[in-house]
Amino acid sequence: MRARNFVSVIAAVGAGVALVSGCGQGGASGSSGDSKVIKIGTLHPMTGSNAGDGAQLQHGAELAVKKINDAGGIKALGGAKLELDAGDTKGTPDTGQSEAQRLVSDGAVALVGSYQSAVSANIAAVAERNKVPFVMDISGDDAILSHGYRYSFRLQPQNSRFGATAAQYIKDITKSKGRPVTKIAYLHEATAFGTGVYTAFKSEAQKLGLAMGPEITYDAASVSDLTTQIAKVKASGANILVVSGYYRDGVLAAKAVQTVKPKLDAVIGAADGAFDQPQFPTDAGSAANGYFDVNYHLNDKSAEAKAFADLYQAAYHDKARASAGFAYDSVRIIAAALERAGSKDPGKIRDAIAKTDLNPLSLSNGPVTFDEKGENTAGLPVLTQIQDGAPSVVYPDNLAAKTIVYPAPVQ
């Protein structure tokens, strides 16, 4: 009996090895051998709790590929067509990493991703070790680019930029509107994202002489009610509330503010995931009115961004978010680098990306340029406000689509 047992185990192991190699067939049977096709790997959370945002980013990248291919592909490479090889990170760092490795091994010349900072940090390491460029569309944690990686670039402004810019904007507006800050209460989720933005905000606020009130944290994954936290804000007597969180908790915060009614002149998000979203007024109802957010935003005045938004609406029956624009731009940056490098060699593409000079869809201080760490120096957080049921840019003045309403007391 033991001997048969032996045989069956060996057979099972053999079958298992065959199984593992079996999944190679589908991936390898792609078109990597075709010199007229250039593969770009995308890594977004297509399943799991961030699947909604993952879909937006993926769609943004798809639209860019379609546009570039329709315009004749990469001309420097004989009109080679771009092809997206889509990976699903499932929102976890280890899946993100193994997917990244798979895409690189399958011949992707560059990677785009990934929405979550923890996942991007892992992909950045993969990119560095494989010497394949990685362009981050969305991922804010400053630490990702603090390791001296050469192959990673980031399009969105990093978290500390949001914090510092938010403090600056609050100082400007409260001063110009003649209703200065008495005290700022800060509500943020407790992971690296919320804490990072808060830390940068606080140090800038101290420089600017803004009085800080209570720092209130919460666990975004488990929170189901923020009423107690907002009661703390009310008790503190602050006249400004700054919030850094994700979408779901942002809606909870807005509803809690409406219920508790603290005496606030404004609620301002610093990189908040809810307050600048088109569906925020639908989900939060009248509570959303007048909410500010310091965040990246599509350039509503540029014809290209408008065309992108229309195309997105037509293709996916949904409003494009600013994040989709970053994914779109990430692919364009890689395509432009391919044109300049005139080569599919990842090292040369990396060098070309480092010299990027491209007008983005999002509001920006001029064309995208990367500094030595790989940060986009032109990234510009702007101030949006919910007016008439939709977010609009209200500051800085030269980019504003609508006039700022401040104070914007809670209704």
Next chain:
Amino acid sequence: MTTTTAPPAPTPAPTRERAQSLKRSLLILVAIAAVAACAPFVLPESRQSIAIRVLIFAMMAIGWNLMSGYGGMFSFGHAAYFGIGAYTDTYLLVTFGWSPWLALVVGAALAALVAAGIGYVAFRYKLRSAYFALGTFAIAEMLRLLATNTKWVNGTTGYHVPLLPESSWTMLQFGANAAEYFYIGLAMVVVCMVVTLLYLRSRSGIYTVAIRDNEDAADALGISVMRVRLTTMALSAAITAAAGMFYAQYYTFVDPDTAFGSAQSVQAIAPAVIGGVATPWGPLVGALILGPLADLTVTWLRTPPAFLDFLTGRSGLDVVLYAILLIVIALVLPKGIVGSIQEWWKRR
């Protein structure tokens, strides 16, 4: 609900026969290792990371199987030991520049100590079956929350293993996708298996199974129930911690969710259950099935069949298929793959 439904305590086989069956098991292991060693040559490069995942799953499941399969102590919190291994390793490496091999010893010892402590309290208060499982789950979750909110282990950010300019055996770092990772992982799995096989044939191991099958009888025979159980738990935790260390080195990263998240506890259980609980080869076979399964479903569904066209552009189908397969395997093979094969063989 409890796992204490097995027949009464086995009488230890005569020494000579035991030595023979051990020899046979080791032979099987050598054969498996030999087959597996070909993997880097057979597998396409893009699938190497799946092979590594299989090895990590296997190590975790071997650890879990020892405590919960053979020991009958259902742990739903093996993420605790996995996380302790991963965190100790990266902490010592990043902060003091320790070699991961040295850190592994510390991490495994720490995990074993923690497991013994948990076990002592749990058995002292007679926690059993589902209660024991929920208790271990709560402890792993508490460690996750503590790591998340503790600044000196970097809070939610966790640790990144600094990338080295060149490969190093001392620092356990090689080029991305290097075959060294696979062979080191394979060697670790083999070591874990050998340790488990030897332990199960030792006095303590035989007592472990005896206590699982009939605690009162074992106690009446004068077996020190507490000491044997704690030894088993400690060994199981140490093996799982080794998996955590290897994980941290391969992925060059650890944070509270990846180290202590309940997903890791599930990943220790699932391969063992699929392969066959309390069978020596179950964890290996289960890991071989589960490791590639998620990627297989993605590959199969990359171009979905025509009748699913209405789902184009929507995500989630691959996970749906994965979940269905998981449920079906658990339903159809109540004793796992190896367990069911063994039973079928006996009945013939």
Next chain:
Amino acid sequence: MTARTTSEEAVPSEGGTISRGGTSRRAALGRSPVTVTFALLIGLTVAALLRSGSTAITGQALLTGLIAGGVYSLLAMGLSLIFGVLDIVNFAHGAFLGVGLFVTYEVAHQTGLNPYIALPVAIVGLFVLGALIQLLLLNRTIGGSLERQLLITLGLSLLISNVLLLAFGGDPLSANLTSDPGVHVFGAVANLSRVIAFGAALVLAVLLYVLLERTSFGRAIRAVAASRQGAGLVGIDVRLVYVVTFGLGTACAGAAGMLIAPFTTITPTAGDQFNILAFVVVVMGGLGNVTGALVSGLIVGLVEQLGGVAIAGQSPLLGVFILFLLILLIRPQGIFGAKAP
């Protein structure tokens, strides 16, 4: 309210009864678990008061905790029933709550009416779904090992949330009330929808209690929980009882999902966060003890909120888990259970 247990000996007793057959240590600590629990809550309240220095904040935490606890109670009652009667550690319970959310969204969206009309739909729909799952899947695993059931319910959870993802996409949806004003209670405030959820959860809890205690079918369920073989011998259709019990359990999750829908962002994974808390509540209340689950839900809600105010810098869940472990060790029959397991 009299605590009662549906498992084994089904001895009704006051919560303060000394447990029989416990060790002396257990008896000492367990002498008045209700008193100890209330002392702990009062201690937490005082700590919250000292820490925040504000009665308004503490009062708000008390009200918010109580109201959040009502939903935990309803969810946990269903889980406790499944756990107590079927011996299944059901990790798909949160996913069933997720289904309740989407049922509510779909009904409110299609009819354009107040989301509360979805309550009967959610209860009936989830009952049927749960009963079918028990009938087709889980009845085959009765008496199976803990790990196998765990794997199956985890698989179910994954299956349900990804079917929802396929059907509705990952973007957040909402089923808001047209007007959701604040309701003031002793200076603290809560949304009307939350107060309704709290009230409705209590009403449904009482209904479930009556069903279990005052109907012959409830008696059958309790008989099966006490002894499967015994119930079979006296002619009770055990499999049918299992099917109905699982259905009742998921119906509780569906009702909880509907009730929280007006103030929750609806996504396919929205139910997952409740899984762990629901288990904490179940163990605290005593395995299979539906009334215990009701009271424990409120306690967990209060500990979570007060702990969040009193222990700044750590996750409020940490306090909940510490309480959970203490109860597991010292009083595994639950605060309100009378029997030693």
